[in-house]
Amino acid sequence: MGIEYSAWGNNSFILLVVLFVLLVIVGNNYPTGGDYGYGT
Secondary structure, three states: OHHHHHHHHHHHHHHHHHHHHHHHHHHHHOHHHHHHOOOO
């Protein structure tokens, strides 16, 4: 059970990182991203 919990935790962390990276990329590519402080 501990292994399954660890794997789920790692997958969740990776998913959050991927979503964050996508937000940064979108912010850099679209003017609306400037509202979040990523795009200049």
